[in-house]
Amino acid sequence: MADKVLDQEPWTGCAVLFLQSLCPDANLLSLYKNQQGKFIFFKVIKLTLIDSAGGLGGYEILKVHDADPFLGVEVKFMDIVVCQQFLESYSSGAVRHSISQHACRLLAVAQEFTVETQLKAGTHVLDRCLDKLELCLQQIHQSQPERLRDEEIDRLEQQLQLEVLGPPPSQRISIRQQVPSNCFTFQNKVFEDRMLTTADVQSFANGVGRQWKHVGRTLGMECRALKDTAIDNLAYEYAREGLYEQAYQLLSRFIQAEGRAAKLSRLIKALEDCKLTGLAESILDIQP
Template sequence: MADKTLDGGQWTGCAVMFLQSLFPGVNLLSLYKDQQKKFNIFKVIKLTLIDSAGGLGGYEILKVHDAEPFLGVEVKFVDVAACQQFLESYSSGAVRQSLCQHACRLLALPQEFSVRIQLKASTHILDLCLDNLNICLQHIHLSQPERLRDEEIDRLEQQLQNQALGPTHQPIVVQQEESPVPSNCFKFQNRVFEDRMLSPADIQCFSNGVGRQWRNVGRALGKSCRALKGPAIDNLAYEYEREGLYEQAYQLLSRFIQAEGRAAKLSRLVRALEDSKLTSLAENILDIQPRE
């Protein structure tokens, strides 16, 4: 394990991912320059970092820029543990796999889509020293960011947050109890909510609030998710025991989303929470305010 700091102060560092599609007819740089598709490209990058760096904290995207023929993504790390987890994910190929999966889902690309990634810190190509992650950490630490976050990234981050916490949480008023629930909705506590895929905000809320009950929720989800059947829950508990309950819960939903794709819906998580007698957590995720 790396030390908390490499110079006695607060640990920070900077790395740049260079992304290039290997699939004919798909150019990530051109897609990002397209104002209609820019947000989805950014969301792919953000979700990939969430997957590979262990959550929403410990890093921030400073800039996404033209590095023809690559799309450059400059990332500032403010936590050595998050940076190390990212490097481990990158070294294992998990970053590439996660990026391809999110791109296929959000950009409606074929499953054969693949991407080339190069990782640099200043002038150092980190791909050449991945067998020694401590050296990579040092290069990243010595490569301090030269800029504040771009205003464009601020706007995209705000748009992502609005999408995660926006009006999809609001209940749809049902005029008559006997009215059928629309196919894109689900019912909870006699109220109808629009169904959708799980968002980063849902994952964070769940991971913060579920505590030791995450295993029960996992087993409930496992009734309809093959990836969570058998010893999968116990394996997750063992694999992320050192990281604590938040990370175990986070990885549970990450595994669920990875396995189920577009079928990883909010309604399935709410049902699993009900089965686990965690209705208050379901209310928090749905942003249901207590009645006066």
């Protein structure tokens, strides 16, 4: 399907993700009416899209609106492959899991954050036909955006970019020059480097999902134990145990092979390279 539609340039489409918190400590409608809460929620959605769509490109958030009791997030897709990856993530439950993970961390709720979701393209409820990927893509493609991106979303994007980019280049150079040899930087902040712990491995396995192979191949560029068929062998060996165990065994093998060189900085760098900054923030316990 993707190859067929890619021939018809340009491909665009629109879908609206409706969200309702089932956690008493976090009402999304109330949260979004607060300026700080609005930014936190936007960051949760942005990180979720990065996780589920495979990066920063191929889509953009156009608007967030009140659809009581839901909060609606209108997303424009400009790449059918990205749209397809998002749909597959949504169908598998990975989108809901990613929202819960990022919201639980950024909102600092006292209990597990759960969310009810619905995905629509125009009048079509895509949840009813997620097993028919081609139909979902067709309905999203037929639902063309009716508006440009809201100015409010522009401001939130700029605020997020400022947070990610940090200080001007001249100041960033100064920070790097002052970093001790036993430390590393992430998002222009200095962290103490150390060997990976069991808690790090568990956090990684809980949050990485289907991207564990991508991270493994990135680590494998400097780790012989993860080269060639090692990652495929892990996937086959622990297929029955699921994604958590596959990811857990990946890092365990990395630690076993690298010993004292299996440092936190190497994992964080691999997560950055794989566009999994949200998971890196979670492992480093970075608060908003």
